[in-house]
Amino acid sequence: MSPTPEELEFFAGQEELEIMPRFDCPTMWLISGDLGPFKAGIPNKVPLWIALHLRAQNKCKIIPPPWLSKAYLEQLKELEIKSPLFTKMPSEHYMAMAKMIFEVCPQDIPDADCVKLLIKDIWDSRMSKLRTAVLTFIDKGASWAKVDNLTQLEMCSIRPFFTHSLEQLHRFRKTIQVARLYSAGNSSEEVRRRLRM
Amino acid sequence: MSTKELRKSFSPSYFALEDILASQTRVPCKTEMNLANCGFLDPSQENKDLAAGTQVELPIWAARVMSKQKRAFVSLRMPKFYSESYREVLKAEPAVVDLNKMGPHYYQSALQLCTLPSDEADKIAESLPDILQKRVIAMADSYSLHRSVKSTDDISNQLGNSLKFHNMDPLEVEIFNNSKNASEELDDWLRS
Amino acid sequence: MSGMYGEIALELIKELDRHKGKLPPFQENELRQALDEMQILFEQNQRDVSMNIPGNPEFLAALHLRHAALERNKQCILAYLYTRLKVITDLRWDHGPVIPAEVRANMTEQEVQFFANYNKTLANYMGSLGENHGLDLTQDLKPPKTLMVEIRVLQDYGEFELEDGTSVLLKKDSVHFLPMSQCEALVQQKIVEVVQKQKSLHQK
Numbered sequence: 001m002s003p004t005p006e007e008l009e010f011f012a013g014q015e016e017l018e019i020m021p022r023f024d025c026p027t028m029w030l031i032s033g034d035l036g037p038f039k040a041g042i043p044n045k046v047p048l049w050i051a052l053h054l055r056a057q058n059k060c061k062i063i064p065p066p067w068l069s070k071a072y073l074e075q076l077k078e079l080e081i082k083s084p085l086f087t088k089m090p091s092e093h094y095m096a097m098a099k100m101i102f103e104v105c106p107q108d109i110p111d112a113d114c115v116k117l118l119i120k121d122i123w124d125s126r127m128s129k130l131r132t133a134v135l136t137f138i139d140k141g142a143s144w145a146k147v148d149n150l151t152q153l154e155m156c157s158i159r160p161f162f163t164h165s166l167e168q169l170h171r172f173r174k175t176i177q178v179a180r181l182y183s184a185g186n187s188s189e190e191v192r193r194r195l196r197m
Numbered sequence: 198m199s200t201k202e203l204r205k206s207f208s209p210s211y212f213a214l215e216d217i218l219a220s221q222t223r224v225p226c227k228t229e230m231n232l233a234n235c236g237f238l239d240p241s242q243e244n245k246d247l248a249a250g251t252q253v254e255l256p257i258w259a260a261r262v263m264s265k266q267k268r269a270f271v272s273l274r275m276p277k278f279y280s281e282s283y284r285e286v287l288k289a290e291p292a293v294v295d296l297n298k299m300g301p302h303y304y305q306s307a308l309q310l311c312t313l314p315s316d317e318a319d320k321i322a323e324s325l326p327d328i329l330q331k332r333v334i335a336m337a338d339s340y341s342l343h344r345s346v347k348s349t350d351d352i353s354n355q356l357g358n359s360l361k362f363h364n365m366d367p368l369e370v371e372i373f374n375n376s377k378n379a380s381e382e383l384d385d386w387l388r389s
Numbered sequence: 390m391s392g393m394y395g396e397i398a399l400e401l402i403k404e405l406d407r408h409k410g411k412l413p414p415f416q417e418n419e420l421r422q423a424l425d426e427m428q429i430l431f432e433q434n435q436r437d438v439s440m441n442i443p444g445n446p447e448f449l450a451a452l453h454l455r456h457a458a459l460e461r462n463k464q465c466i467l468a469y470l471y472t473r474l475k476v477i478t479d480l481r482w483d484h485g486p487v488i489p490a491e492v493r494a495n496m497t498e499q500e501v502q503f504f505a506n507y508n509k510t511l512a513n514y515m516g517s518l519g520e521n522h523g524l525d526l527t528q529d530l531k532p533p534k535t536l537m538v539e540i541r542v543l544q545d546y547g548e549f550e551l552e553d554g555t556s557v558l559l560k561k562d563s564v565h566f567l568p569m570s571q572c573e574a575l576v577q578q579k580i581v582e583v584v585q586k587q588k589s590l591h592q593k
Contacts, residue, residue: 179322
């Protein structure tokens with residue numbers, strides 16, 4: 001089964017993020033790994049979901065990942081628009097991470113409005129590229145496509161349209177061979193025997 | 198999540214309602230010999246037997262057993278909507294044709310017809326992928342459009358050459374609805 | 390017999406197809422008639438076979454046709470019963486362990502029994518998970534984001550008792566702040582909806 005956007009957001013929550021704690025706390029031993037120790041004013045890496053949880057309670061400040069900045073994204077946008085193929089994104093979960101951080105603390109991101117817009121532009125540009133690619137693929141009856149650097153969330157946008165269409169087309173094409181044997185006047189037994197060969 | 202949300206693509210099976218409904222499509226048959234006790238197949242007469250050379254229409258499931266014998270009881274022609282003239286129309290403008298009216302299970306019936314002894318089976322089978330291919334492309338414009346548009350047919354009207362919802366085969370409706378739901382799911386997530 | 394064989398059994402299938410994913414009233418009558426038709430077909434074939442009509446192909450046609458019709462009826466009936474059971478198992482996930490009265494009215498005794506058994510099997514399985522602490526698989530169908538959630542009541546429900554013993558009055562259009570785990574069933578039954586509070590990246 002293919003993951004839903006909500007599930008992918010959950011996965012994105014496992015990505016590491018740097019925070020600037022506003023509290024002191026010794027190491028916590030959790031099932032998923034050790035956390036801390038935290039010391040106010042000393043940056044530390046934690047999973048995104050914990051970072052946002054702490055941030056919501058005002059216990060830390062988020063240090064945005066280097067790619068979540070105006071300068072970086074402007075460059076990335078340029079590359080994406082120029083390239084006929086998909087550009088490599090700084091994170092598999094770039095969209096979900098950006099969305100989650102913006103939900104909780106846009107004030108921690110410099111040039112927040114601009115950054116938000118750039119992310120959206122990059123997403124939109126990739127979406128339209130993907131759409132064109134999918135339609136060309138179906139139209140040409142192609143059997144393979146190069147989709148390097150596509151993120152899982154982006155694939156959500158073409159599923160199940162793409163997969164289901166192809167499955168049905170494949171099912172139809174398989175019937176042609178059978179039909180040809182029947183048209184040639186073969187009996188059911190003969191057809192079955194030939195298909196086994 | 199309930200099993201229906203797993204969103205599988207249609208595949209034929211013994212229990213599939215679509216398959217059963219599709220095998221009800223009527224096939225024009227001609228009796229190749231005198232058929233005892235089969236008079237009831239021809240509603241226009243009241244004889245007990247069916248004379249050789251009589252024209253009757255049988256559903257696919259019955260036509261199958263009557264035609265696929267060492268010595269066939271009936272010979273068959275393909276139904277009107279699968280004839281060459283209709284195939285030509287579909288080939289010329291696949292996205293405009295009302296497959297729902299021609300079916301309603303146009304594709305699935307066709308796939309079953311293709312396994313009957315007929316010299317047209319291969320041509321019908323060959324026509325199918327092209328039709329679906331053109332039609333799903335015509336569909337792609339409409340499913341991802343904004344929900345502010347009230348009905349899917351409004352969308353088709355807006356887009357002009359798009360595939361109209363009420364012209365879709367059930368197989369296409371399924372692809373359309375699944376795609377639309379997934380697209381809305383992603384949209385909802387992006388906006389939440 | 391008038392018309393083609395298998396027409397009544399097909400009605401069963403058409404009825405389900407008209408109510409995709411829903412449970413229309415069980416068609417006891419049509420099912421009975423389809424079974425009667427099968428009985429007649431079987432007896433006719435028995436008779437023809439016992440009369441030992443010697444390899445005369447003219448007689449074979451009716452024999453083959455009736456046999457195919459038997460199979461056809463059987464397929465329609467089994468598909469009818471099977472599809473209904475699939476809808477019934479889905480009910481468990483959409484509505485919880487209690488079937489809504491209006492759906493219940495459309496079910497046969499056996500179907501109600503099947504639902505009860507399915508319920509029991511699922512409960513046993515869920516109880517055996519997590520080193521016998523049990524895990525409710527019908528909960529958290531989407532990854533939870535927060536422990537508490539703001540909900541708006543869509544239809545009057547009345548008193549709703551929480552796990553800690555306190556209770557809230559769920560009145561249409563009232564808004565509450567509740568533990569996500571406890572109101573998820575209500576969300577699924579569309580009694581309440583989750584209030585979206587966050588502003589978004591993609592708002593247009």
